[in-house]
Amino acid sequence: MSDRNDGSTLMDLIALMERMEQDAQRVSVNNVVHAIGRRSFGPLLLVAGLITLAPIIGDIPGMPTLMATLVLLVSVQLLAGRETFWLPQWLLKRSISQPKFDKGLRLMKKPARWIDGLLRVRLPWLTGYIGIRVTAVVCLLIALAMPPMEFVPFSANGAGLALSLLGLGLVARDGLMLLLGFVLFGATCTLILVGLL
Numbered sequence: 001m002s003d004r005n006d007g008s009t010l011m012d013l014i015a016l017m018e019r020m021e022q023d024a025q026r027v028s029v030n031n032v033v034h035a036i037g038r039r040s041f042g043p044l045l046l047v048a049g050l051i052t053l054a055p056i057i058g059d060i061p062g063m064p065t066l067m068a069t070l071v072l073l074v075s076v077q078l079l080a081g082r083e084t085f086w087l088p089q090w091l092l093k094r095s096i097s098q099p100k101f102d103k104g105l106r107l108m109k110k111p112a113r114w115i116d117g118l119l120r121v122r123l124p125w126l127t128g129y130i131g132i133r134v135t136a137v138v139c140l141l142i143a144l145a146m147p148p149m150e151f152v153p154f155s156a157n158g159a160g161l162a163l164s165l166l167g168l169g170l171v172a173r174d175g176l177m178l179l180l181g182f183v184l185f186g187a188t189c190t191l192i193l194v195g196l197l
Helices: 010-019 029-036 041-053 063-079 098-118 129-149 155-172 175-196
Strands: 026-028 095-097
Touching: 010 029, 010 041, 010 098, 010 155, 026 029, 026 098, 029 041, 041 063, 041 129, 041 155, 063 129, 063 155, 095 098, 129 155, 129 175, 155 175
Parallel strands: none
Antiparallel strands: 026 095
């Protein structure tokens, strides 16, 4: 589901975000969505996961909840059969400073190259029509779980990593990455529940 050449690697996605148009000295959600496309479910998930994980960016209070809102809206619309995702203006206008965004991208480059070397087409049936819908349901559950996770140390990082794996799986058509994302989210929720009991 893509309306532009998104590329099939994490480095391609980072390059898209580096080249995107920005408003003055701020980078908005709208800038990112415009750069990767409004039909790009996999890249949107991946970006939301990476932003949640990224040092400096993901540590901003409320950022995991903002990314959860993005994932929730996109997942519900995908399940409803929409091909172009609608996002409210208040979400699209949210922004961070250009220097923070650029620093976060720079820190992601080294691990991105290593991760790209691991990706390949595997278990492609998991990235087909039904697999994408199952992934959307899991993403919806992750999005609902993320706001409370902000109060449990490091749990939002688990959710961000799960979203990143799911996004990578869809972008690279790597079903193994999807399975790892499902398992990681399940493990994160289990650890949180055990910790609360």
